[in-house]
Structures are given as structure tokens and as C-alpha cells.
Amino acid sequence: MLRLFQITGSSSFAARAALEEAAAEYEVVNVHPRKRDDLPEFAAANPLQRVPTVVDGDASVYETGAVLLHIADRYPESGLIPPLGDPLRPAVYRWVTWTANTLHSAWWPLMMPQALTTDEAGAPGIRERGAINMAKHGEYLETELADREWCIGDQFTVADIYLYMLVGWGSFVDDMHVDGATVQAHFERVGARPAIVRARELDDLTPDFQRNHPELRGGQPI
Ligand SMILES: N[C@@H](CCC(=O)N[C@@H](CS)C(=O)NCC(=O)O)C(=O)O
Structure with a gap:
């Protein structure tokens, strides 16, 4: 198992x-x-x-x-992913890769800026830059998710799960959320699914x- x-x-x-x-x-x-x-x-x-x-x-x-x-x-x-050969499958690769290498790591400057510098005095600046970058990611997501139910369109995939979790992490930091209306609506949709409620x-x-x-x-x- x-x-x-x-x-x-x-x-x-x-x-x-x-x-x-x-x-x-x-x-x-x-x-x-x-x-x-x-x-x-x-x-x-x-x-x-x-x-x-x-x-x-x-x-x-x-x-x-x-x-x-x-x-x-x-x-x-x-x-949770379209089958091999389906033209939408590569969109899941793109979403998951972007989420992993960009959105996931974009939380670290906000959550633990002190771990990204050897100069204690530099931490606030790292956090400030992190907030600017996160806002840009939020704008990108607003565009990407416009007029679609799930990340790749009509099919719910693992990309939606990953995005949902990282948007949810906004509640771990005081002053930074990925809180565009479209992103939040996606967050609510994913969060209402029975399997997600169970998880x-x-x-x-x-x-x-x-x-x-x-x-x-x-x-x-x-
Ligand atoms: N790049 C890794 C990061 C994984 C990671 O840092 N996981 C944290 C939890 S969010 C962890 O294992 N922490 C355990 C620890 O620090 O003891 C991934 O995407 O899986």
C-alpha cells in the first residue's frame, strides 16, 4: 500500500x-x-x-x-490529469511546475525572510520584495483563471489542489494574501469539494x- x-x-x-x-x-x-x-x-x-x-x-x-x-x-x-496524448495534459505540467518553482517558493520571503539572509537587518527588505512579487503572482493568476472553472479549463486536476493549498497559506501570514476575486472564487470552489473537505x-x-x-x-x- x-x-x-x-x-x-x-x-x-x-x-x-x-x-x-x-x-x-x-x-x-x-x-x-x-x-x-x-x-x-x-x-x-x-x-x-x-x-x-x-x-x-x-x-x-x-x-x-x-x-x-x-x-x-x-x-x-x-x-486528476488528462491522459497521455490529450492536448490538455501539458497544461498540467506547466501549472504544477510554475506552482512549484514560483508560487510555492514565493512564500518563503514572506514567511521566513530571516532564513534568506545572513544580515538580520536585511530581512524586512526581503519581506517587502516578497510581498511585491506575491502581488504580481496574484495578478498573473487573476488573468490565467479568468472565465475558467479549474486551472486547465473544465477538468479538475492536481494543479487545482496545489494552487488551492498555496492560496490557503495566505492565512499563515499577517499582511499578504493572494486575494484577487478570481483566485478566491477558485479557492472556494476547490475547498467545497467533498474530498478536499475530508483532507x-x-x-x-x-x-x-x-x-x-x-x-x-x-x-x-x-
Ligand atoms: N520543495 C519541497 C519543500 C518541502 C518542504 O520544505 N516541506 C516542509 C513542510 S512545508 C518540511 O518537510 N518540513 C519539515 C521540517 O522542516 O522538519 C516540496 O515541494 O516538497
Whole structure:
């Protein structure tokens, strides 16, 4: 059975949401954020010891985008990606790649600017630039999502799940949200899907992506 290494409320939410959408059978292994070394099988599966990490038979997959694409391919009946040869399939590659290399990493200057500089005094500037960049990403998304239900059009895919999670992370920072009306409407649409509601409940998250129990991860004190 497929195994998901996760930290509830982190990037692994996207993987869990995709597995719920696919009605997959899987088991979760809760990684304690400060005790990652307690799980040798985690390091064996992912030398970076980051979540999400998925072990699927002899395959080990990590990096959120790769995990999502793997789940979509692994459960083709879920329709989480158009099949090979479908002209819309490359649009999922583009969305997932952009989301991974641009939107995902755009949160770090806002959430932890101090980790991006050796000069403590430089952190506010990094955060300020991060906010400018995030606003640009929001404008881009407003255009890309205009007049469409899901990222690639009429079909819900793993790209929607990844985008949904990262838009939801806006609730983790005080003054920066990807809050254009079109993006927010997409966030609401994804968030209302039964499998996504279930994944949020399993991850102990509120509809606006706050942790119900901020002091717990996977039911354990952090
Ligand atoms: N580029 C990686 C980033 C993964 C990552 O940083 N995950 C964080 C959670 S959001 C993590 O594993 N943190 C564990 C820790 O720092 O102990 C991806 O997209 O999967």
C-alpha cells in the first residue's frame, strides 16, 4: 500500500488531498517536525527528509509537484490529469511546475525572510520584495483563471489542489494574501469539494486553512 510521510498542515496536505480525491488506499506516517531523525525509513525514502514523501512499492517520490503528478498518473480513473496524448495534459505540467518553482517558493520571503539572509537587518527588505512579487503572482493568476472553472479549463486536476493549498497559506501570514476575486472564487470552489473537505478534516485544518489545534501536528504536540 502507498505510504505518505506527512506533517499535518504542511506541504503534504496537497498529497493527502490528491489521494483523497483519487479515493486511494494509503497509510500515513506522521513525521514530527523536530524529530525527523527518529524515522530511519523516512531518511531512506527521502534524503532531504522533507514532506510530502510517498513510497509506492519500489518507488520513492518527493517534491510536492512530483508527488502530485505521480498520484495523478497512479490513479488514472481519478481524472486528476488528462491522459497521455490529450492536448490538455501539458497544461498540467506547466501549472504544477510554475506552482512549484514560483508560487510555492514565493512564500518563503514572506514567511521566513530571516532564513534568506545572513544580515538580520536585511530581512524586512526581503519581506517587502516578497510581498511585491506575491502581488504580481496574484495578478498573473487573476488573468490565467479568468472565465475558467479549474486551472486547465473544465477538468479538475492536481494543479487545482496545489494552487488551492498555496492560496490557503495566505492565512499563515499577517499582511499578504493572494486575494484577487478570481483566485478566491477558485479557492472556494476547490475547498467545497467533498474530498478536499475530508483532507482538511484529516489534517485538522479550518476552511480558511488555520490549524484547529496550532500546538499539534498529526495529533502530537510539536
Ligand atoms: N520543495 C519541497 C519543500 C518541502 C518542504 O520544505 N516541506 C516542509 C513542510 S512545508 C518540511 O518537510 N518540513 C519539515 C521540517 O522542516 O522538519 C516540496 O515541494 O516538497
